[in-house]
Amino acid sequence: MSRLIVASNRVTDIDKAVQSGGLAVALEDALQRGRGLWFGWDGTTVDEDASLGIKLQQHNGIRTATIPLTRRDYEEYYLGFSNRALWPTFHYRLDLAHFEHAFLEGYRRVNQRLAQSLAALIEPDDLIWVHDYHLIPLAEELRQQGVKERIGFFLHIPFPSPDFFSAIPDHAWLAEVMFAYDVAGFQTTSDAANFIRYVVENAGGEALGDDRVRAYGKTIIARAFPIGIDPDSVFEMAHTPEADAHMARLQRRSMANMFVLGVDRLDYTKGLPGRMRAFRRLLELYPDLRKRVTMMQIAPPTREEVEAYTDIRQELEGLSGSINGEFGDFDWTPVRYIHRAIPRATLAALFRASQAGLVTPLRDGMNLVAKEYVASQDPEDPGVLVLSKFAGAAEDLVEAIPVNPYDTDEVAVALHTALTMPVAERRERYESLIVRVRKNNVTRWRETFLEALRSAPVERAS
Ligand code: ADQ
Numbered sequence: 001m002s003r004l005i006v007a008s009n010r011v012t013d014i015d016k017a018v019q020s021g022g023l024a025v026a027l028e029d030a031l032q033r034g035r036g037l038w039f040g041w042d043g044t045t046v047d048e049d050a051s052l053g054i055k056l057q058q059h060n061g062i063r064t065a066t067i068p069l070t071r072r073d074y075e076e077y078y079l080g081f082s083n084r085a086l087w088p089t090f091h092y093r094l095d096l097a098h099f100e101h102a103f104l105e106g107y108r109r110v111n112q113r114l115a116q117s118l119a120a121l122i123e124p125d126d127l128i129w130v131h132d133y134h135l136i137p138l139a140e141e142l143r144q145q146g147v148k149e150r151i152g153f154f155l156h157i158p159f160p161s162p163d164f165f166s167a168i169p170d171h172a173w174l175a176e177v178m179f180a181y182d183v184a185g186f187q188t189t190s191d192a193a194n195f196i197r198y199v200v201e202n203a204g205g206e207a208l209g210d211d212r213v214r215a216y217g218k219t220i221i222a223r224a225f226p227i228g229i230d231p232d233s234v235f236e237m238a239h240t241p242e243a244d245a246h247m248a249r250l251q252r253r254s255m256a257n258m259f260v261l262g263v264d265r266l267d268y269t270k271g272l273p274g275r276m277r278a279f280r281r282l283l284e285l286y287p288d289l290r291k292r293v294t295m296m297q298i299a300p301p302t303r304e305e306v307e308a309y310t311d312i313r314q315e316l317e318g319l320s321g322s323i324n325g326e327f328g329d330f331d332w333t334p335v336r337y338i339h340r341a342i343p344r345a346t347l348a349a350l351f352r353a354s355q356a357g358l359v360t361p362l363r364d365g366m367n368l369v370a371k372e373y374v375a376s377q378d379p380e381d382p383g384v385l386v387l388s389k390f391a392g393a394a395e396d397l398v399e400a401i402p403v404n405p406y407d408t409d410e411v412a413v414a415l416h417t418a419l420t421m422p423v424a425e426r427r428e429r430y431e432s433l434i435v436r437v438r439k440n441n442v443t444r445w446r447e448t449f450l451e452a453l454r455s456a457p458v459e460r461a462s
Pocket residue numbers: 020021022156157227263264265298299300340341342343344347364365366367368369370372
């Protein structure tokens with residue numbers, strides 16, 4: 001069996017990463033089986049003249065190979081090109097995008113250095129799986145180092161329409177380096193279609209059918225592999241005695257008997273201010289819901305060194321304060337805003353305790369919270385998912401109530417529909433949704449991607 005090498009921007013402490021979910025959980029199994037290796041940045045920064053040596057470790061059967069970044073790399077590659085140029089552009093926020101020549105240089109430099117370190121660890125027949133927008137040129141740099149093994153790429157965020165992608169200076173280069181992969185994976189069929197459309201319209205590319213696309217003298221597979229969760233483990237977490245105790249405490253301490261829950265990293269793509277405005281609108285339009293419903297928004301900080309992230313934090317604090325000031329009473333707090341991460345088991349209990357899951361990103365690659373909300377529900381008395389049509393998850397979760405997150409009134413009305421929906425309709429929607437969440441689970445995502453990579457036609461001379 002060939003060895004799997006996973007490369008992602010950040011290799012976190014495996015124990016912590018597995019507890020907090022995400023990529024680590026998804027890949028843990030595959031990395032533990034065989035002699036897998038997880039490669040990437042160790043999350044530390046060092047001085048320019050410090051040693052940038054690779055650190056090999058073994059934990060829980062998973063081998064990791066990590067390197068630090070210099071402060072300059074961190075600023076140019078990570079904060080700069082990755083998070084101030086690519087992240088906003090791929091999420092259709094050109095108004096927040098900053099393009100600086102030094103960012104691009106840093107991005108290329110770090111990808112080149114990562115490739116040099118990784119190439120030395122690759123053995124014949126290894127399968128290499130690169131993750132996300134930080135590492136788009138990694139395969140091209142690995143090829144420069146002589147690596148001939150199969151390399152796949154999965155983009156966790158949306159691939160924007162060609163108009164937006166071509167706003168990136170050097171977009172032609174960024175598209176061309178994608179063709180050093182054998183398989184390019186996207187979250188949705190519309191992301192894959194956007195990529196193919198860019199290549200056809202701008203690089204004389206050709207869609208050959210069966211998800212094969214040819215350009216720059218190479219043929220690769222560009223296909224959607226929608227990421228999922230492990231629904232059984234989420235359901236179990238939501239139905240433990242501790243989860244029951246969390247739910248009872250929540251009900252006891254609150255005058256409201258209905259909860260609307262939002263859980264997101266504090267990011268401008270997640271539509272958080274619009275969501276709070278929609279909740280305010282709900283209280284304006286339906287005064288009978290006052291004192292009966294509380295909105296809980298859990299939003300831990302991320303990327304605080306990028307200014308757009310501090311702006312959104314201030315905006316949200318202002319909005320939750322003003323809603324509580326306007327509508328709240330001594331015995332009812334309409335909005336509870338929690339600005340930190342909370343344990344996954346508590347989160348699952350809160351999902352289960354909430355009559356509505358409010359997932360309203362302005363753009364999102366997939367959005368796993370939507371799937372976790374569904375997986376946590378009590379099948380006899382399920383809550384209702386209100387889901388932005390701009391989340392990748394909306395392509396599959398069609399029995400959720402779809403909303404346009406830019407339309408405050410529409411979201412408010414959808415929330416009212418969710419909170420007043422008869423149990424028979426709630427069960428019907430839930431039963432269809434849970435079948436989808438179970439089917440497109442994280443194991444299927446991983447296995448279908450790796451199978452596509454293993455069987456991709458390879459043109460290179462070996
Ligand atoms: P994210 O933008 O981080 O991921 P999401 O898919 O919702 O978005 O995943 C977040 C994860 O973090 C979920 O598992 C959630 O439970 C957890 N989480 C969020 N807030 C938390 C909190 N306060 N405490 C504890 N855990 C919390 C990126 C893309 C997405 C894509 C994923 C996976 O932006 O579109 O779905 O990668 O590919």
